[in-house]
Amino acid sequence: DQQVKQNSPSLSVQEGRISILNCDYTNSMFDYFLWYKKYPAEGPTFLISISSIKDKNEDGRFTVFLNKSAKHLSLHIVPSQPGDSAVYFCAASAMYTGNQFYFGTGTSLTVIP
Amino acid sequence: EAGVAQSPRYKIIEKRQSVAFWCNPISGHATLYWYQQILGQGPKLLIQFQNNGVVDDSQLPKDRFSAERLKGVDSTLKIQPAKLEDSAVYLCASSPGQRRVQETQYFGPGTRLLVL
Numbered sequence: 576d577q578q579v580k581q582n583s584p585s586l587s588v589q590e591g592r593i594s595i596l597n598c599d600y601t602n603s604m605f606d607y608f609l610w611y612k613k614y615p616a617e618g619p620t621f622l623i624s625i626s627s628i629k630d631k632n633e634d635g636r637f638t639v640f641l642n643k644s645a646k647h648l649s650l651h652i653v654p655s656q657p658g659d660s661a662v663y664f665c666a667a668s669a670m671y672t673g674n675q676f677y678f679g680t681g682t683s684l685t686v687i688p
Numbered sequence: 689e690a691g692v693a694q695s696p697r698y699k700i701i702e703k704r705q706s707v708a709f710w711c712n713p714i715s716g717h718a719t720l721y722w723y724q725q726i727l728g729q730g731p732k733l734l735i736q737f738q739n740n741g742v743v744d745d746s747q748l749p750k751d752r753f754s755a756e757r758l759k760g761v762d763s764t765l766k767i768q769p770a771k772l773e774d775s776a777v778y779l780c781a782s783s784p785g786q787r788r789v790q791e792t793q794y795f796g797p798g799t800r801l802l803v804l
Binding site: 579581607609617618619620621624664666668670672673674676678679680681 | 692719729744779781790791793795796798
């Protein structure tokens with residue numbers, strides 16, 4: 576049972592434009608969400624997180640938006656750079672499960688120079 | 689600050705053989721996780737340790753997988769005997785473990801296992 580879903584396996588964007596990566600979840604108890612970035616042959620690297628008490632969190636070029644009613648979050652990258660080309664995973668957890676993360680299947684982002 | 693270390697980086701074995709992976713977490717991190725990532729999927733938690741105790745091993749196939757963290761620092765994950773479907777990347781992660789609520793997990797580079 577996939578509780579966190581990333582329905583777009585891949586995304587291509589021109590350099591300088593906005594990249595929008597989407598993530599949906601089914602468990603209404605999830606209250607903490609993260610985005611990880613993964614380059615080939617490396618482990619996932621933490622990018623940005625958001626708690627369910629917020630609907631937006633921003634860090635430089637990266638912004639995460641949370642829509643609790645729709646059980647949807649998105650990652651915006653503005654402006655996109657070639658170095659952003661990687662696989663992006665969203666993850667979610669619920670306080671009652673401690674720190675167990677549930678990951679989506681990932682979206683491969685390609686930023687075209 | 690050194691990150692999470694894992695070895696080996698790659699391993700090829702035949703089915704029914706055994707294999708072991710090693711992980712050294714970030715210094716001072718009390719919580720350690722092992723994940724399995726099958727090609728095209730997201731990481732799936734196998735086991736979570738808090739110091740040297742198991743917090744969650746509900747998704748660990750205990751008939752063939754075992755893990756230990758005897759001194760509360762580094763950890764080993766073993767598969768015996770291996771099956772073809774165990775081919776995956778095995779990721780180790782750690783977090784400070786200072787709070788009961790959610791913490792960011794920091795991942796190692798992973799061990800890529802191929803079972804032939």
